[in-house]
Amino acid sequence: MMEPVLTEEAQEIWDTVLSMSLSFKRETTKGKYIRILSLLMQEQDVKEAGKELVIEAIRMVEGKRFDNHVFRRIEDPATYKRLVIDPKTDLDAYFALPIQVKRWDIPSSKPTKSPKEMKVIAVNGSPRRGGNGDVLIDEALRGAEDAGASVEKIMLQKIKLNFCISCYKCEQPGWAGFCSQKDDVNGVFQKMADSDAIIIGFPVYMGRESGQLCIFFDRWYCLSGGKLGAGKRGMVIGTYGSPFVDSFYDSVIEKVMFILTNFGIEPVEVLSACGFIGVLGGLDDKGKAMILRFPKELEKAYQAGKSLVAGES
Structure with a gap:
């Protein structure tokens, strides 16, 4: 050629x-x-x-694979330096970063129950309590609760979560229940099965979902065959350091959406939040999540949480 x-x-x-x-x-x-x-x-x-x-x-x-660190640097080197390079060493540049939340525009069905009849379970795959993803999850849950739903959050970092051991006991004839392992995961699965809506939140690490969430998803193998039940609504919240709201990391979020869909959970709300790169790792000088300084961006999570159970944009 x-x-x-x-x-x-x-x-x-x-x-x-x-x-x-x-x-x-x-x-x-x-x-x-x-x-x-x-x-x-x-x-x-x-x-x-x-x-x-x-x-x-x-x-x-x-696709967007080379956007973050190749094409953006070539197309606009001054902006790339200001948004990517400087915040790693300069506190002023770090605090000047624009934190952005993108609420994805995706078609979705309407809920079949009223919000007051719905239960929402949120699973946080971040290792950091009080971080940006955790705050966004809390805002989404607050929106769902204000709409009338009952809500609960589980931090994967805080439960006993074993690796999948590929024992295949869940595939044996006559097997009842979820996983054969005696950790905390079956309790989480039961809460998911009893819920009407499921929120999955996680940070993007090394171009993929966090290790905690990856291990959790491996354990979903025992949920095959519709064990979670039908008609569940889903929400995905992904956070990452890159300051560019339209990013290659959207593909990581799309992969999580695909997993949910495969297990009968319809992603009806999706948020991606960016700009947490830099010297303090997404926190302010008091150790609080940087997203708290951007109430208009937080409002998107609140409204998405309401929509999750009420079906309103």
């Missing part, structure tokens, strides 16, 4: 991105980039591709 002609600036981006791909897949990945870029060049009737066209082609293949 003939490689397209690139400007010097575009070639640098091209080489940088390819160097970050897995070595054994590099040629395959390069072929995809070339195919898409060639089509874009043909569509726009250009003989040489600049950096904008190269970035567009790579985004069409990779």
Whole structure:
């Protein structure tokens, strides 16, 4: 396949991105980039591709994978420095970061019960009580409770949560109940089964959900076959350090939504919160969650919690 002609600036981006791909897949990945870029060049009737066209082609293949630390740095280096680099060492830059909460626009069904008849269980996959995700979960629960629902929150960090041991006892003929292990998880599963709506909150670590939530999801294997019951409404709250509200990390949140859907839980409300990068790790100088300084952003969680049980936007 003939490689397209690139400007010097575009070639640098091209080489940088390819160097970050897995070595054994590099040629395959390069072929995809070339195919898409060639089509874009043909569509726009250009003989040489600049950096904008190269970035567009790579985004069409990779989605937002390279946005946070490659493309944003190239497209607007001053903003990247102000939002990503400086807050890691400069307190003034850290406190100037704009904390943002995005309430996703997703179609959803209406609840089949009135809020007063509904139970909401929230599961927090963060290791930090009182952190930004925990505060957002509390606000969502407050909204649901103010609408009339009964609510409860469980911190995975505070319960006995074993790894899945792949014993497959839950698949044996005649097996009743949930998991064979004698920790706190079956109690959580029972609360989930008894609930009408489930909130899953977690931080994004290393480009994936937190370890606590990952271990918890592994234990869901015993819930296959509709053991949680049908018709449950779901809410996902994901937080991350990146200051960009439209981010590659949305794909992590989408994966959690997919897991919920597979177990009969319809995600009707989704929040992603960003901007918690920097020297104090998302806390202020008094150890409080930075999100508390942004009441308009917190309000989105409150309204989403009301909508979870009332079906109102």
